[in-house]
Amino acid sequence: MSADQTESSSTPPRTAEHFDAVIIGAGFSGMYQLLKLRDHLRLKVVVLEMGDGVGGTWHWNRYPGARCDSESHSYCYYFDDALLKDWEWTERYPGHEEIRRYLNHVADRYRLRPDIRLNTQVRTARYDVRDNVWVVETSQGQRYTSQFLITAVGCLSAANVPDIPGLANFSGRWVHTGQWPHEGVDFRGKRVGMIGTGSTGIQCAPEIAKTAAHLTVFQRTANYSMPANNGPLSAEFKQYVREHSDEIRQVMHSTPNGHPFRFCDRSAFDVGADEREAIYEEAWRKGGLQFRASFRDLLSDQAANDTAAEFIKAKIRQIVHDPVKAEILSDIDHPFAAKRPPIDTHYFETFNRDNVELVNLRADPIEAIVPTGIKTRNASFEFDIIVFATGFDALTGPLLRIGIEGRNGLRLADAWREGPRNYLGLQVPGFPNLFTITGPGSPSVLTNMPVAIEQHVDWITECIDYMRKHGLSKVEPVESAADAWLLQVQAAANATLLPKAHHSWYLGANVPGKPRVFMPYAGGMAQYRRLCQQVVERGYDGFELVA
Numbered sequence: 001m002s003a004d005q006t007e008s009s010s011t012p013p014r015t016a017e018h019f020d021a022v023i024i025g026a027g028f029s030g031m032y033q034l035l036k037l038r039d040h041l042r043l044k045v046v047v048l049e050m051g052d053g054v055g056g057t058w059h060w061n062r063y064p065g066a067r068c069d070s071e072s073h074s075y076c077y078y079f080d081d082a083l084l085k086d087w088e089w090t091e092r093y094p095g096h097e098e099i100r101r102y103l104n105h106v107a108d109r110y111r112l113r114p115d116i117r118l119n120t121q122v123r124t125a126r127y128d129v130r131d132n133v134w135v136v137e138t139s140q141g142q143r144y145t146s147q148f149l150i151t152a153v154g155c156l157s158a159a160n161v162p163d164i165p166g167l168a169n170f171s172g173r174w175v176h177t178g179q180w181p182h183e184g185v186d187f188r189g190k191r192v193g194m195i196g197t198g199s200t201g202i203q204c205a206p207e208i209a210k211t212a213a214h215l216t217v218f219q220r221t222a223n224y225s226m227p228a229n230n231g232p233l234s235a236e237f238k239q240y241v242r243e244h245s246d247e248i249r250q251v252m253h254s255t256p257n258g259h260p261f262r263f264c265d266r267s268a269f270d271v272g273a274d275e276r277e278a279i280y281e282e283a284w285r286k287g288g289l290q291f292r293a294s295f296r297d298l299l300s301d302q303a304a305n306d307t308a309a310e311f312i313k314a315k316i317r318q319i320v321h322d323p324v325k326a327e328i329l330s331d332i333d334h335p336f337a338a339k340r341p342p343i344d345t346h347y348f349e350t351f352n353r354d355n356v357e358l359v360n361l362r363a364d365p366i367e368a369i370v371p372t373g374i375k376t377r378n379a380s381f382e383f384d385i386i387v388f389a390t391g392f393d394a395l396t397g398p399l400l401r402i403g404i405e406g407r408n409g410l411r412l413a414d415a416w417r418e419g420p421r422n423y424l425g426l427q428v429p430g431f432p433n434l435f436t437i438t439g440p441g442s443p444s445v446l447t448n449m450p451v452a453i454e455q456h457v458d459w460i461t462e463c464i465d466y467m468r469k470h471g472l473s474k475v476e477p478v479e480s481a482a483d484a485w486l487l488q489v490q491a492a493a494n495a496t497l498l499p500k501a502h503h504s505w506y507l508g509a510n511v512p513g514k515p516r517v518f519m520p521y522a523g524g525m526a527q528y529r530r531l532c533q534q535v536v537e538r539g540y541d542g543f544e545l546v547a
């Protein structure tokens with residue numbers, strides 16, 4: 001950074017540019033929010049984006065194998081039929097390059113780029129009570145003020161690099177999957193260690209193994225995964241999608257996870273063992289997250305869940321030839337789908353390759369990273385490259401790494417010291433006119449994200465429109481509404497098996513010191529949509545709106 005870009009605390013602040021709304025982040029949510037506020041409400045809006053391109057999460061997650069687990073025809077905007085008609089996905093599950101192409105297409109199609117400032121990282125955002133404005137400062141020294149501040153920072157965008165002693169001394173190269181170098185990483189002939197077996201590691205390992213001399217996978221918690229059964233989309237399917245977009249949208253809006261398929265309305269015990277096995281077999285053959293929808297009670301009844309879990313564990317033992325590896329991979333300690341279930345392309349098969357090794361960290365934990373590689377309690381491994389597929393400081397991380405300060409100097413980090421507390425995942429008491437798109441407390445990561453994003457953006461836009469039409473300048477939830485919502489979020493989670501995965505990132509358990517609170521709203525997207533609508537119909541019940 002050059003001297004003229006910096007601004008020390010003693011330097012007088014630069015003149016601020018004023019906007020009606022500042023949006024942080026140019027991914028799916030930030031771009032749609034820009035479009036709605038600028039083109040529908042005719043507001044003066046700017047998007048501040050720290051990356052050098054649009055795409056948000058997909059701008060950074062470029063690791064080999066990075067692919068979405070929502071089917072491509074549902075992993076896109078549905079607000080404009082014309083956009084749906086002029087974009088054609090090529091594969092069942094969209095890869096990261098194709099998603100970036102899509103989001104760039106959207107940026108061009110709606111002429112969003114002039115209002116997006118790239119390479120602009122928001123450092124602080126402070127609410128000025130006197131002028132009722134947010135004062136936003138960037139690491140590059142710019143200053144903005146706005147009536148509304150809208151965070152569109154994503155849920156899984158703050159990379160979690162574990163604090164393993166010795167990393168700084170590693171003589172090779174290390175990378176985190178969520179901050180993947182744009183030029184790629186050449187694994188050819190290299191000895192690679194990969195830590196983490198979540199959705200990311202499970203996608204990444206088969207690709208790394210194809211070119212690396214040797215890959216060692218370090219597994220702490222064994223994970224379920226099912227085949228994605230990815231492949232090119234047929235001409236017939238593409239035509240079906242073009243002709244049925246209304247129907248697909250309707251299904252996505254009426255299902256708990258916002259996916260374009262419905263849950264079967266039968267219990268796992270409405271059928272006999274043989275029929276159940278045949279249903280799972282067929283779902284496994286089809287592949288994808290739809291497996292979870294085979295029975296309605298897989299995520300609410302432990303015994304029902306056990307039937308799915310046992311089926312998948314048996315599959316793992318069948319696929320993996322080495323019985324020791326098979327045992328480590330299938331020794332799963334949580335209910336199926338209580339952590340986000342990954343879908344894969346030949347993950348378990350990868351362990352049949354001669355150049356792939358598996359280390360069970362439960363039996364032999366990592367002690368340190370040494371200059372030559374990784375040292376566990378019982379062994380040493382030499383690596384040229386270490387890949388951290390260790391996930392994210394999810395949901396709250398992307399918000400808390402911005403210094404957000406509300407009324408009376410209240411820091412968001414302090415307001416959320418015991419865990420995130422807000423109303424509908426949209427607004428936090430003490431932070432007027434701040435909206436958090438797909439914030440904690442909303443269905444967000446438990447859904448097909450674009451569906452959740454469109455609902456949030458539409459709700460926020462309607463709220464701002466309402467305020468302007470009624471001469472209102474400030475909106476903020478009342479404390480009692482936030483208290484009640486927090487209880488509702490916990491009750492929704494407790495009605496499922498989700499909290500039984502004690503070490504999941506849904507609970508913040510993957511980041512040392514993070515409060516253990518189940519963060520997303522698990523009551524289902526359709527139910528959440530109804531609740532948000534009711535709040536509007538009751539005159540923004542739970543919010544205080546003032547002139």
Ligand code: NAP
Pocket residue numbers: 067068069070156162163195196197198199200201203218219220221340343361366389390391392445503505510
């Ligand atoms: P993750 O689910 O949090 O998995 C991180 C992995 O790293 C876990 O296996 C974890 O073990 C391990 N780990 C973390 N810290 C460790 C340490 N200090 N030592 C050893 N192991 C450690 O992260 P992710 O795989 O990046 O996935 C995050 C989410 O992103 C997914 O759940 C999904 O929502 C989304 N995602 C989606 C897709 C897709 O659409 N297909 C792809 C990638 C990611 P423990 O389990 O023991 O903590």
